[in-house]
Amino acid sequence: xxxxxxxxxxxxxxxxxxxxxxxxxxxxxxxxxxxxxxxxxxxxxxxxxxxxxxxxxxxxxxxxxxxxxxxxxxxxxxxxxxxxxxxxxxxxxxxxxxxxxxxxxxxxxxxxxxxxxxxxxxxxxxxxxxxxxxxxxxxxxxxxxxxxxxxxxxxxxxxxxxxxxxxxxxxxxxxxxxxxxxxxxxxxxxxxxxxxxxxxxxxxxxxxxxxxxxxxxxxxxxxxxxxxxxxxxxxxxxxxxxxxxxxxxxxxxxxxxxxxxxxxxxxxxxxxxxxxxxxxxxxxxxxxxxxxxxxxxxxxxxxxxxxxxxxxxxxxxxxxxxxxxxxxxxxxxxxxxxxxxxxxxxxxxxxxxxxxxxxxxxxxxxxxxxxxxxxxxxxxxxxxxxxxxxxxxxxxxxxxxxxxxxxxxxxxxxxxxxxxxxxxxxxxxxxxxxxxxxxxxxxxxxxxxxxxxxxxxxxxxxxxxxxxxxxxxxxxxxxxxxxxxxxxxxxx
Numbered sequence: 001x002x003x004x005x006x007x008x009x010x011x012x013x014x015x016x017x018x019x020x021x022x023x024x025x026x027x028x029x030x031x032x033x034x035x036x037x038x039x040x041x042x043x044x045x046x047x048x049x050x051x052x053x054x055x056x057x058x059x060x061x062x063x064x065x066x067x068x069x070x071x072x073x074x075x076x077x078x079x080x081x082x083x084x085x086x087x088x089x090x091x092x093x094x095x096x097x098x099x100x101x102x103x104x105x106x107x108x109x110x111x112x113x114x115x116x117x118x119x120x121x122x123x124x125x126x127x128x129x130x131x132x133x134x135x136x137x138x139x140x141x142x143x144x145x146x147x148x149x150x151x152x153x154x155x156x157x158x159x160x161x162x163x164x165x166x167x168x169x170x171x172x173x174x175x176x177x178x179x180x181x182x183x184x185x186x187x188x189x190x191x192x193x194x195x196x197x198x199x200x201x202x203x204x205x206x207x208x209x210x211x212x213x214x215x216x217x218x219x220x221x222x223x224x225x226x227x228x229x230x231x232x233x234x235x236x237x238x239x240x241x242x243x244x245x246x247x248x249x250x251x252x253x254x255x256x257x258x259x260x261x262x263x264x265x266x267x268x269x270x271x272x273x274x275x276x277x278x279x280x281x282x283x284x285x286x287x288x289x290x291x292x293x294x295x296x297x298x299x300x301x302x303x304x305x306x307x308x309x310x311x312x313x314x315x316x317x318x319x320x321x322x323x324x325x326x327x328x329x330x331x332x333x334x335x336x337x338x339x340x341x342x343x344x345x346x347x348x349x350x351x352x353x354x355x356x357x358x359x360x361x362x363x364x365x366x367x368x369x370x371x372x373x374x375x376x377x378x379x380x381x382x383x384x385x386x387x388x389x390x391x392x393x394x395x396x397x398x399x400x401x402x403x404x405x406x407x408x409x410x411x412x413x414x415x416x417x418x419x420x421x422x423x424x425x426x427x428x429x430x431x432x433x434x435x436x437x438x439x440x441x442x443x444x445x446x447x448x449x450x451x452x453x454x455x456x457x458x459x460x461x462x463x464x465x466x467x468x469x470x471x472x473x474x475x476x477x478x479x480x481x482x483x484x485x486x487x488x489x490x491x492x
Contacts, residue, residue, distance in 0.1 A: 191276030
């Protein structure tokens, strides 16, 4: 029986829960000192620049200490919790015992005992398949030997996973290096990497000025700015003796703000990432926005009919569902709208799949999760995906993966009573559709003025790869389908 005296402390470090992220804020602790934890148990929730993520502990033990309180922003690689793990004699990184060899048949002579492997050959910590940043999957560590390199020249595993284990693993995950070769990857947040890519700047050539060697936006802009011409050297003018004057008075310190009249909210996490992404998108891609006002009375009638359909029972059926389907049909008819601009390669990349983003307002800020392969989903499947996406976003449980890889986006400003807007493109996409409020308005229908359900659509697109003709065709197709929803069948 293992006692507490046999336990040794293990430090669990903040992992990189998304590629290139350098920090995360601890939102909530689910354990306290003295609690028993098991492998895979959720111990805390953290918020990165992309989403809130729950972190599981990768081993069994008893919590010794929590190193940071809730609300603290911690750098990736910093220890956040200490756990007493049973087996004090085992060195760090030797949690997993080597798999036992199969026993020989009883009839065969017993083979000679093999020498006990040195601690350096034991499997390092974090090699089981866990969350990104904890380690590397077992299968990913097998490499073919290089040609011309004898097997004896291979380094021992503790050389590969020594004191800088986290850096080596991050090199494998983010720098695509082999074990034992630390691939230096410049530290920069995702919006800065996107800016550097758009401007054609190699981050490895930039000298960082941010804290802990992080490259900032100013560093990237400075790298592409033309060098300043040297200023002409002029002889210094003779300085007249200063007359005696009253001593210079230092300005009074600025008084702190009145907390009763003002509230200051730190810009971090999702809000900070969203702000940087929108600035980068607005000043990188030339935006063009077109508008169309359309009679959606028939679409609204179809929504009410679908709510009674047994196949859609229990699903979220609303105008957004049919608007999403209309946009997918329009993209199928005009596939070049579903593309992105690759600045580094100077290419237009046309996507043959649609990951449909839905802008969602959450307490932590605006996020844009997307429905993967939305083009291949039936109407009930699309309704199910929309329901799950909205519920997950409102609960703050959207994963980083759900917000990556989007190709086109819908933002529904009509839910706030707004007629329309000029939406900014989600970075990496070429089009975004804004849907305004649906109102009962006077409308000429069959030669007579009648009250009809009317809305205004706005389509913003990247004018580098989408010209006015293509953008107009897509917006006109969406409007035509919403005016005559039977086109969902005839055009599909």
